Amino acid sequence: MKLVRFAGLLISAAAFVSPTLSVAAAAPLNYDAWMNRQAPAADPQARDAFVENLLRQMTLDEKIGQLRLISVGPDNLRPDVIKDIAAGRIGAIFNTVVARDIRPMQQAAVDNSRLKIPLFFAYDVLHGHRTVFPIGLGLAASWDMEAVATSARIAAQEAAADGLDMSFSPMVDITRDPRWGRVSEGYGEDTWLTSRIGQVVVRAYQGTDLTAPDSIMAGVKHFALYGAGEGGRDYNTVDMSPQRMAQDYLPPYKAAVDAGAGGMMISLNSINGIPATSNKWLLQDVLRKQWGFKGLTISDHGAIHELMRHGVARDGREAAKLAIQAGIDLSMNDRLYAEHLAPLLRDGDIAQEDIDRAVRDVLAAKYDLGLFADPYRRLGPASEDPPDVNAESRLHREAARDIARRSLVLLKNDKQTLPLQKQGTIAVVGPLHDSQRDVMGSWSAAGVAKQSVSVLTGMQRAVGDRVRLITAHGANVTDDPAIQRYLNEYLPDVVVDPRPAQAMIDEAVQAAQAADVVVAVVGEAQGMAHEASSRTDIDVPPSQKRLLEALKATGKPLVIVLMNGRPLSLTWEDANADAMLETWFAGTEGGNAIADVLFGDYNPSGKLTMTFPKNVGQVPLYYQHLNTGRPFNPAAPNKYTSRYFDIENGPLYPFGYGLSYTQFSLSDVSLSSKAIKARDPLTASITVRNTGKRAGETVVQLYLQDLAGSISRPVKELKGFQKVMLQPGERRTLQFPITYDDLSFIGNDLKRVVEPGDFKVHVGLDSQDVKEAQFTLQ
Numbered sequence: 172m173k174l175v176r177f178a179g180l181l182i183s184a185a186a187f188v189s190p191t192l193s194v195a196a197a198a199p200l201n202y203d204a205w206m207n208r209q210a211p212a213a214d215p216q217a218r219d220a221f222v223e224n225l226l227r228q229m230t231l232d233e234k235i236g237q238l239r240l241i242s243v244g245p246d247n248l249r250p251d252v253i254k255d256i257a258a259g260r261i262g263a264i265f266n267t268v269v270a271r272d273i274r275p276m277q278q279a280a281v282d283n284s285r286l287k288i289p290l291f292f293a294y295d296v297l298h299g300h301r302t303v304f305p306i307g308l309g310l311a312a313s314w315d316m317e318a319v320a321t322s323a324r325i326a327a328q329e330a331a332a333d334g335l336d337m338s339f340s341p342m343v344d345i346t347r348d349p350r351w352g353r354v355s356e357g358y359g360e361d362t363w364l365t366s367r368i369g370q371v372v373v374r375a376y377q378g379t380d381l382t383a384p385d386s387i388m389a390g391v392k393h394f395a396l397y398g399a400g401e402g403g404r405d406y407n408t409v410d411m412s413p414q415r416m417a418q419d420y421l422p423p424y425k426a427a428v429d430a431g432a433g434g435m436m437i438s439l440n441s442i443n444g445i446p447a448t449s450n451k452w453l454l455q456d457v458l459r460k461q462w463g464f465k466g467l468t469i470s471d472h473g474a475i476h477e478l479m480r481h482g483v484a485r486d487g488r489e490a491a492k493l494a495i496q497a498g499i500d501l502s503m504n505d506r507l508y509a510e511h512l513a514p515l516l517r518d519g520d521i522a523q524e525d526i527d528r529a530v531r532d533v534l535a536a537k538y539d540l541g542l543f544a545d546p547y548r549r550l551g552p553a554s555e556d557p558p559d560v561n562a563e564s565r566l567h568r569e570a571a572r573d574i575a576r577r578s579l580v581l582l583k584n585d586k587q588t589l590p591l592q593k594q595g596t597i598a599v600v601g602p603l604h605d606s607q608r609d610v611m612g613s614w615s616a617a618g619v620a621k622q623s624v625s626v627l628t629g630m631q632r633a634v635g636d637r638v639r640l641i642t643a644h645g646a647n648v649t650d651d652p653a654i655q656r657y658l659n660e661y662l663p664d665v666v667v668d669p670r671p672a673q674a675m676i677d678e679a680v681q682a683a684q685a686a687d688v689v690v691a692v693v694g695e696a697q698g699m700a701h702e703a704s705s706r707t708d709i710d711v712p713p714s715q716k717r718l719l720e721a722l723k724a725t726g727k728p729l730v731i732v733l734m735n736g737r738p739l740s741l742t743w744e745d746a747n748a749d750a751m752l753e754t755w756f757a758g759t760e761g762g763n764a765i766a767d768v769l770f771g772d773y774n775p776s777g778k779l780t781m782t783f784p785k786n787v788g789q790v791p792l793y794y795q796h797l798n799t800g801r802p803f804n805p806a807a808p809n810k811y812t813s814r815y816f817d818i819e820n821g822p823l824y825p826f827g828y829g830l831s832y833t834q835f836s837l838s839d840v841s842l843s844s845k846a847i848k849a850r851d852p853l854t855a856s857i858t859v860r861n862t863g864k865r866a867g868e869t870v871v872q873l874y875l876q877d878l879a880g881s882i883s884r885p886v887k888e889l890k891g892f893q894k895v896m897l898q899p900g901e902r903r904t905l906q907f908p909i910t911y912d913d914l915s916f917i918g919n920d921l922k923r924v925v926e927p928g929d930f931k932v933h934v935g936l937d938s939q940d941v942k943e944a945q946f947t948l949q
């Protein structure tokens with residue numbers, strides 16, 4: 172076995188070979204395999220011995236240096252950064268994404284710092300790295316765990332091939348308020364589904380061997396409850412009952428811990444008055460003690476500093492003290508640890524152990540990543556740097572197209588408007604119809620807009636000369652100059668057409684009049700569904716709405732292709748479009764994938780994972796609500812029930828909803844038993860049939876409801892699903908095992924319980940259109 176001398180220690184480096192940096196073509200992954208395989212933890216004894224030995228050799232300054240994570244952006248490699256690294260004053264770097272730029276920093280650490288402790292390099296790899304896949308909300312809408320795993324595996328391979336060691340993802344915040352721009356990054360409103368997707372992503376990133384040159388560490392975020400900010404306003408206060416936290420909001424983070432996630436980013440919000448960053452209960456009692464998390468905690472950007480603005484720290488010194496004592500290991504772009512930890516220790520305000528504990532976690536993460544054995548594990552030698560980091564050969568277009576197609580959700584399709592014929596004339600209009608930037612979505616990592624496929628390009632490629640495509644911009648994303656300025660504050664992402672709005676509409680109407688059908692690509696610019704992009708109005712912006720109204724007035728069949736990162740309120744669009752396709756931000760191959768669906772080369776199968784309300788006033792609106800004492804019953808409306816009197820109640824499109832070009836029917840649901848005892852096996856069976864004329868896939872969903880418990884239980888909770896492909900006329904009987912654990916919930920005493928009584932089983936093609944059966948747990 173090869174041994175490497177490191178900081179006076181000999182460690183084994185069996186894998187100290189030139190890493191394979193070429194990204195292998197992604198073989199399809201088996202979801203079950205990923206659910207069951209997990210990177211084995213490093214031998215804890217060897218790791219602990221190594222870390223302790225190293226710790227003993229470190230000065231206080233070197234220890235504090237390890238706790239500093241700084242942002243070094245592209246072309247931002249300042250000499251002072253190299254100097255700080257060589258002096259042991261920096262532990263990790265984020266935002267540098269090219270091996271060529273990363274290598275000199277690693278060299279400064281490994282060649283010039285006293286103890287030669289390697290850095291690690293992190294980045295926000297949310298939904299792809301060089302190849303951009305659909306945004307999180309879109310990936311979730313595929314209900315396809317193999318697709319999710321493949322996207323994450325490729326992202327890991329591409330990120331690692333650029334020299335990165337860690338991703339700040341998956342984002343597993345439960346999101347029930349579409350006003351929040353970051354709902355785009357997560358997997359939706361459901362706890363059970365988000366937990367599973369988060370686990371798949373963690374496992375796909377970390378692979379079967381975290382030290383492998385194509386594995387990266389998952390930095391799960393944002394712990395905790397970041398998605399529950401009041402009013403959907405970013406960074407806002409969270410006030411929540413412990414019971415709801417434990418039942419609905421915390422399980423996805425716990426699931427990620429169970430899947431072996433190495434890192435956890437701590438959220439910017441406060442929880443019941445205490446910021447997550449200084450929250451001992453959260454970071455120690457829940458994360459470490461209850462869940463057994465052994466990894467690395469990372470503050471979010473500037474969060475330690477923000478403890479002062481939260482009003483829990485008088486000054487920077489107190490902020491640093493609160494954070495280190497709460498259990499924040501790594502401070503992100505914050506100088507407070509560097510400035511205050513030493514004086515705090517000197518004055519006896521913190522203990523040596525507070526610092527050592529954090530340093531241990533940083534060193535252990537580096538050990539787990541294999542960086543002590545080979546700091547260049549993911550970088551390779553300079554001679555192997557890709558001559559062109561954006562080379563076509565580095566992209567995974569085929570997988571991106573396939574995964575993107577699976578994420579699209581058909582919301583409406585009257586009179587078989589879709590799929591479109593590959594003949595005649597089509598007007599392709601709207602501000603997003605040829606956008607390469609928006610189709611990638613926000614947090615598009617190292618994706619390059621000019622490499623992504625717009626809707627127009629995808630359609631052109633699909634039809635060649637067979638169809639005449641007439642195009643028109645039709646409208647700006649928004650006519651509001653203040654919003655235009657906001658969206659372009661940092662990068663000029665939104666190109667504003669200076670023509671008068673009416674002139675643009677007239678041009679689009681002319682195109683429509685000359686066409687057989689209109690495809691209007693409208694929605695949000697990617698920057699509208701991002702961090703710091705909360706909206707009070709979730710309609711299609713007025714400039715685009717006016718365009719749609721004018722197009723409707725032409726009387727031509729109207730297909731709305733939506734690009735957006737949150738549930739929008741689409742009441743007008745639903746009433747007026749002939750067909751509507753939700754495409755989220757579908758990534759590098761978005762345009763091709765959308766064209767595949769528009770022209771019927773792929774039969775859509777995606778289903779929503781967030782409820783679409785009729786209007787913003789209904790928010791939060793989610794399927795797994797409590798019944799209340801006065802539930803609204805649309806079949807027998809009653810004034811004194813929980814309702815709004817000024818609209819038709821209920822969602823526009825419920826959770827789990829999505830159409831196909833074929834139709835499916837469900838039989839009644841049957842149960843293997845009507846009465847069970849604890850832990851008796853129980854299975855729900857249902858037969859799904861393709862009653863249409865095309866082959867297609869659908870997602871059959873199983874929900875449970877505990878009818879009477881010691882606390883009120885939701886009207887339904889997702890507990891299983893199966894995605895099935897059926898040929899025309901084909902039927903298949905699906906079995907859904909219902910486990911004892913599925914019947915459990917968190918009681919008022921915060922303990923998980925299963926209570927005897929009656930349960931309803933709902934099986935459906937969405938969360939509303941269900942077949943029901945009932946059983947008793949004796």
Ligand code: NOJ
Pocket residue numbers: 295339392471472702
């Ligand atoms: C702040 C964001 O909240 C977080 O999600 C992200 O990972 C960091 N910035 C680093 O970019």
